[in-house]
Structure formats: structure tokens, C-alpha cells
Amino acid sequence: MSSDAGERRRLFISFEGGDGAGKSTHIKLLAERLRSIGRDVVVTREPGGSEGAEAIRELLVKGDKDRWSPISEALLMYAARRDHLEKTILPALEKGAVVITDRFADSTMAYQGYAGAVGVETVSALHRIAVGANDPDLTIILNASAEQGLARADAGAGETRFEEKGLDFQRAVRDGFLKIAESAPDRCVVIDATGTIEEVAARVEAAVRGKFPDLLGG
Numbered sequence: 001m002s003s004d005a006g007e008r009r010r011l012f013i014s015f016e017g018g019d020g021a022g023k024s025t026h027i028k029l030l031a032e033r034l035r036s037i038g039r040d041v042v043v044t045r046e047p048g049g050s051e052g053a054e055a056i057r058e059l060l061v062k063g064d065k066d067r068w069s070p071i072s073e074a075l076l077m078y079a080a081r082r083d084h085l086e087k088t089i090l091p092a093l094e095k096g097a098v099v100i101t102d103r104f105a106d107s108t109m110a111y112q113g114y115a116g117a118v119g120v121e122t123v124s125a126l127h128r129i130a131v132g133a134n135d136p137d138l139t140i141i142l143n144a145s146a147e148q149g150l151a152r153a154d155a156g157a158g159e160t161r162f163e164e165k166g167l168d169f170q171r172a173v174r175d176g177f178l179k180i181a182e183s184a185p186d187r188c189v190v191i192d193a194t195g196t197i198e199e200v201a202a203r204v205e206a207a208v209r210g211k212f213p214d215l216l217g218g
């Protein structure tokens with residue numbers, strides 16, 4: 001996917017981070033900023049983002065924390081992701097929209113690959129099959145401590161399976177995201193998610209400008 005923002009080509013941005021890192025807030029702010037300068041923006045989420053993927057989401061985020069093994073979770077995540085790509089993300093990109101997603105494939109690597117010990121090779125194999133070359137142009141990883149994230153996590157009704165896995169699991173997730181960022185420095189930017197909303201929003205905007213200098217205008 002092109003990173004030439006000046007030609008207003010399709011752009012795919014993902015936000016990642018542990019539970020409670022502030023993704024929803026900063027996705028909303030970035031989408032509002034882009035719409036204010038005339039860009040068509042599609043905001044979506046994972047697991048979910050399409051009718052089929054939302055049905056799978058119900059299986060993943062609700063119920064007992066041990067309902068699924070990590071490998072079963074990873075398979076369900078990629079089934080949902082493929083439908084999300086086919087039904088929502090790729091059609092929006094083809095129309096020239098900026099797509100911003102609350103989580104994408106890095107979450108599977110962090111949650112199931114690293115924290116769940118499925119492993120990098122297994123998750124990478126699933127990724128090649130289900131996603132291929134359709135990676136985001138930019139991934140913003142909001143970085144906060146596991147303690148901070150759990151304290152401010154705002155799960156939907158009954159959507160607490162991953163929060164209930166506990167503090168050690170959340171720490172492993174955070175470490176996983178940092179490893180992902182180290183392995184993909186051209187795509188990933190780690191943002192300090194502590195401070196006021198305005199302070200974090202300024203860091204996010206700086207990261208977007210760093211990747212796409214002309215996207216947000218003057």
C-alpha cells in the first residue's frame with residue numbers, strides 16, 4: 001500500500017496496545033481530524049468490523065477466560081480477520097478511504113503468539129494465508145503499563161475474557177507489542193500512552209505526520 005499521502009491514495013492505519021491503552025479515544029480524535037480536512041474515513045475494529053466477524057467476536061470476548069485455547073483463539077481471530085478484510089477494509093481502501101482499525105493482526109501476535117505461547121512461526125503462517133500483503137501502512141502502538149491499562153479498561157457488556165486472564169498475561173501482551181515494534185520499525189510507532197488526552201493526541205499526530213507528512217495539512 002502506498003505511503004504517498006500527497007496523492008490521497010488509500011491508507012490503512014491500525015491502533016494497537018493492551019486493554020485500556022486508549023485506542024478508542026485516539027482513533028476517534030484522529031478520524032475527526034481527518035474528516036475535518038475532507039478525507040473519507042472508515043473506522044472499524046477487531047475482532048469484528050463485518051457481520052461475520054462480529055458474530056465470531058461474540059465467541060472470543062465473552063465467556064470464561066479459559067473457554068478457548070490460545071491456538072483456537074488465533075484460528076478464530078484469523079477467520080474473523082479474513083471476513084473483515086474482504087467485506088470492510090479492502091472495499092473501503094479501493095474507494096480511496098482512510099481506514100482506521102482498532103486492532104489488527106499485531107493483536108493476534110501479541111495476545112496469542114507471545115502471551116498465549118502459540119509462537120511467532122504459527123501466527124505468521126496464519127497471517128500469510130489470511131492477510132497476505134494487506135498489512136497496515138502505519139501501526140500506532142499505544143504503550144502503557146499493564147497495571148494502568150487494566151485500571152482504565154472499559155470493556156463492553158460482558159466482554160471481559162482477556163482482562164480476566166490477569167496482570168501477568170497483560171504484561172506479556174505489552175512485551176509482545178514492543179517486540180513487534182522492534183521487528184517492524186518501518187511500520188510501527190510506539191507512543192507513550194500516559195499523560196493527558198491532549199498530550200497523547202499530539203504524540204499520535206506527530207507519528208502520523210512522520211509517516212505521511214502531507215496527510216493532515218498545515
